[in-house]
Amino acid sequence: MIVTAVPGAKQVIREIWKPLAVLFVWDVTVTATYYVLPFTAPSLPLTLFGSALALVLGFRSNSAYQRWWEGRMMWGLMINASRSLARQARNFLPEEATDLKRTIVLRQIAYVNALRCQLRRQKPDTDVLRFLSEGEATPALKRTNVANGIVDGTGRRIDIARRQGLIDTIQQAAMENVLVDIANAQGGMERLKNTPLPNQYRFFPMVFTHMLCILLPIGLVETLGFATPLGSTIAGLMFLAILAIGDDLVDPFANTLHDVPLSAMCRTIEIDLLQAIGDEAPEPLAPDKDGVLW
Template sequence: MIVTATPGIKQIVREVWKPLALLFVWDVIVTATYFIIPFTAPSLPLTLFGSALVLFLGFRSNSAYQRWWEGRGLWGLMINASRNLARQARNLLPEEAREAKRAIVLHQIAYVHALRCQLRRQKPDTDVTRFLSKGDPALARANIANGLLDGTGRRIDDARRRGWIDTIQQAAMEAVLVDIANAQGGMERLKNTPLPVQYRFFPTLFTHLMCLLLPIGLVETMGLATPLGSTVAGLMFLAVLAIGDDLVDPFDNSPHDLPLSAMCRTIEIDLLQAIGDPAPPPLAPDKAGILW
């Protein structure tokens, strides 16, 4: 996620130079053709088409931002639930269950890192394995994060069978695991369910068509300034289209997505400090102003 007030110049140039160059070349071709073979284009159809396209793109961008914000809300719930689980393990389990406390907390840290990797379509990294014992059965599961959550549930049940907690305390801890599982399910729904194809195909098609028609409708009025004016106007349409593309998948590991690594580090710090272990520093934005 870009956390600076404005994206860096290099980032902007990297994203827009190709469509800008293509737009400008097309605008120059249309302008040159107009002065060689003058033509007249009706302005009303272009105005109506542009107005309809703006509404279409605005609705699509709002839908994409709603997905992005829902993903952020679900990760906020994950952070809170992880803190609650660590606090319950620390306060409800007796001193003799010290190793069980640590196991629950460390497995929750491994869980959020595993979930981060799954949402980004990455293999489990060292942030997952360093909190687990060698050969942990959860690593053999298709859904490693869910396997780790199941393992935490078994540890809580084992604590109840050993008499360390009662059934009411077990139910309270299980309720937190349910919140965690519900948050994971919401994230997987966002990841595995793209916007309907109509929201992805038609806005792209109509935006590109609009960019092709712009210089034809503007050249009679703007003359030699058409390449500049049409390119800037086309860039605005392409920018709105790109905003929707950037936000539609909040877990895609791009500069515009949610900072999952930073949020996992926040959970790691809070949970390690809850059991008195040394914790790493928070993640900071890189030189480009991007927090991953």
């Protein structure tokens, strides 16, 4: 996620130079053709066409941002639930169960990192494996859904603690409720990841936007003359930018610079949970040199 108020010049150029170059070449071609081989530009209802397209793109961008914000809200719930689970493990379990407290807390840190990797379509990385012992990691890594395997193991450990008399049934129920919140948040994230916007929301806005960019210089050349490449390119770039906003936000977990900063939020959970059990914690992740927080 870009956290700076104004994107860097290099990043802006990297984002727009290709569509800008294509638009400018097309607009120059139409303008040159008009002056070399004069033609009468058809009367195109560009104002009506552009207004209708702007509405469609606005609805599409709003839908994409709603998905992005829902993903961020679910990770906010995950952060809160992780803190609650660590607090319950620390307060409910007796002093003689220190190892179990640490196991539950470390498994939760491994879990959120495993979920991050799954949502980004990556294999579990070292941030997952370093918080699990080999015996604990193997059963979870054999599962198709590694994150779910980790949280299932946490639930079993809580049940074992109740059977051993370390916690009572009320305390077990309270911890299970937190695990349910975690599972619900994961399910919502997987729904967002696996369910794209309907095809109509993706295909038709793209077709109509490119169609408008093709027609713009033809409809404006008689009015703007030699200024057509400048005016038409800027107008077309605005519509392409709105189209790109929807593409950038529609998948909040795609591991691009426009996505929800999963790595930073996993680090936040790691810091809070390690400090909850008295361990030394790393520093929060900072934006990179381009102002992007991953």
